[in-house]
Amino acid sequence: MPRPTRLKNTRSDDDQFQLRMVVAYGFMVLMFIVLISRFVYLQVLQHDHYMTLAQNNRISLVPTLPNRGLIVDRNGVVLAQNYSAYTLEVTPSKTGGLDATVAELGKLVDLTPRDMKRFKKFLSESRNFEPVALKMKLSEEEAARVAANAWRFPGVEVKARLFRDYPFKELTSHVLGYIGRINQKDQDQLEEDGKTANYRGTDYIGKTGLEAVYEDDLHGTSGFEEVETDAGGRAVRTLRRTAPINGNTLKLALDIRLQELADKLFGQRRGGLVAIDPQTGGVLAFLSKPGFDPNLFVDGIDSASWKGLNDDWQKPMINRALRGVYPPGSTFKPFMAMAALETGSIGYNDVRPAPAFFTLPGSSHQFRDSNKRGNGSANLARAIQVSSDTFFYKLAWDMGIDKIHPVLSQLGLGSKTGIDLDGEATGVLPSKEWKEKRFARYKPEVRRWYPADVVSIGIGQGFNAYTPLQMANGVATIANDGKVFKPHLVQEVVDAKTGKERRIEPQPLRQLPFKQENFEYVKRAMQSVLKPGGTAARIGVGLQYTMGGKTGTAQVVAIKQGAKYNSSAIAEQQRDHSWFVAFAPVEQPRIAVAVIVENAGWGAAAAAPIARALFDYYMLGKVPADLAGQLTTIKTGSVDPNAAARAQAERAAAEQETTDATPSP
């Protein structure tokens, strides 16, 4: 019976119903088989895959941080240490609402505008699921208050964190540098070096100074805890842990007492000072004035302080000892003397004129002597003693740059010393090639070396430019008869795990093939500088040990022909720099120093007294009477300064939990 549209089947109702039941039942069984197949796929075929995922879900590796290594001076006085303090940390993704949470927290702890600014900055630098410090160094009371209310604040934690502290602040700023929070640039560098794994969980990294150079030693090796975590990221229990290995302790050659004394001797004046042990190349004092407080950088410096440091006309952020290049003035003369003797340009007793001025043949230009009456005539030693300019003008003119350059280059001038700090300046030891290169973009007349260029170079002016570090190392090289050391601040690295000390062996880079007599001659000449008739005779009064030195005055502005230099008449910043280089004792030198006091005038007036006082302390333990009360590192009146240092070291060691870092007495 064909009907066009039928909604009901025509077969007998019972048959029809039976069929539909079979179809329905078959369909359901089939669907259940599909379901079982799915389970077989997930639970048998893909079991391993999902098991791994479940384990990954469950177990997370939480880095445990090593304590950053200490930095101590040669006597074990702690210069950089860690202390524990509570930090309030917020993980933005876990809070119900960041702003509301922060506002609520503000009722429990005192959040200063500085804290908020820093928090915003950190937020912008970190990812949503990372904890960000809201307030550092909570008081005990604040920490307790937050802990008691913790249940109200998901994603908020109070953690005990280690902070870096530089107890000597400005005094060590240019040596130690500072650590700071790892930024994107640091992160990229870590990735490039394949060190990211070791820095998981580490917030800080050495930015400058020794903190940066010895980062690998100081950081240590992160440990890991295998922690079972729930979906909220909370640790449920620890399954396994690998302990971190703390950072190694750096033991410096530097003596903080000497450093502090040098700092006090400078007072408010600007400049740099480097003292080196000529027998090892160990740096005994390394000062750049003014310094800055590195502690400001550890928590992230606020913009006002940062601006203050950068805008300061005294440029406290510039490491003058390492990066300041100055014409050496007359401190250059002993080096010139070495060059003249080594090249046979002059004999020990050759007497030459030392008049009031020197003129080049066929020129009326007067190269004047600093002694306006001149010094009559002199041999080389006498010319050093009285610092005769005209003698050295003539000497330089006679030698020519090609004889001067190679010898001075071997003495280390105009090249990096290789000290264990980053960013050392090269300075300029002039040569024809150097001038050609330096003025490559200028006209040939500018690039060309003129014979007259050498004249002012003879007295340490002209193109000459060296760092205090280079000068100190150069003097040390002369003092130890031509052993060129690579100066080093760090003397030992004390392994945090084994307590073994790895000495940075004093390795002479090279022994100069110069004549021993020449060294002796120049050293004697330098000794005579501090004797009656020498430019620093006043400094040598009452010396209880032998000492050699050379004064220097570096011109900041050129003096016009015929004009008279009058220090009181010109602005302070245009006054000459005061230089002094020295070593002691002459027979078996134990210390060599280069001091520059910016805009302080004549060398013997400002720089030389600093060197003398420093030496008196180093050789005899004598402290200038007027500074006696101000020196915190030196027990006043003590003839055995080591006793005070030991006491200090022991106290500092007792404060430290890291027993590995205890300095050997």
Next chain:
Amino acid sequence: MQPHPLKRLWDFIKEPLDGWLMLFLGLIYVLSLFVLFSADNQDWGRLTAKFGYTVLGLAVMWGLAYMRPQLVMNFAPPIYLVGLLLLVGVALFGIVVNGSRRWLELGITRIQPSEIMKIAIPMMLAWFFQKYELSLNWRHYLVAGLMIVVPGALVLKQPDLGTATLIMAAGFFVMFFAGLSWKLIIGGLIAFLGSLPIIWNVMHDYQKKRVLTLIDPMQDPLGAGYHIIQSMIAIGSGGPWGKGWLNGTQTHLDYIPERTTDFIFAVYSEEFGLVGNVILVILYLLVISRGMMITARAPTLYGRLMAGAITLTFFVYAFVNMGMVSGILPVVGVPLPLVSYGGTATLSILVGQGMLMGIANQRK
């Protein structure tokens, strides 16, 4: 000899109940207690509550099993009409929760009328077909279709795709057993597949997201895909034998969302493995098989249609829930029959089973 009074009470209670169904449902229920105890972190709170509402549900079930289906049947039109009115009420005055208008505020309590329609639609249709059994023609199917589509559309508009699908499926099962033409079924299926693009366009974003998530959960592993991924990890890591009762790491470390309700199957699956899954599926299949037997033996058209629809609906719940938790169906809020925690869901299952037992008793 007069039997002991307790024995008489036991006989009275047992009399309307179907032994096989009680056995299979009982086994599922016992399993569910163990799973819930584990899922609820070994807390007795939910377990006690579940026990409480089960007693209530069993009472209702017993009552329905005790009543003659012909009597129950007569309640179909009023229940359906009230349900429909309430749905209209929801559309007009409903409360919006989580972006859906599903609830109706009745002063003392809130109700979700779509839950009523889950049972009201098949009842109404079975009653309707029974009433016109002897004069059935195509018009009746059309009217029946409207009786499904109108409430279905109202629920769909709330929007609640899951419940709309379930209530319309229940209605469709009745029509299917009532002899709806195969041509229409197959034609309808083709038309449905053909209209999928249109359906896609009218779907809400969250619904689209669920479907996309199903296709590739990894697209949004911390967002929409999170539930599926975590439950699949739970099932897969359970392996053939399971991690053992109370030992599921996914469960106890909070990775499984909604682990006492919609996703409780993931908890079960992680701790009892493939073996446990097969046992549970077999138990469900046994319930369904018994339901189909009752359907086959039902003496009246209403009985057959109702029993068939209840059984198929039961299957759909079980299948859709396990399918969604194991990642082959989109995430729709369907509980696992008798296992998921929740009074309403358990009640609606037990109401259905009670009616089924009532129908089973009818032939005696």
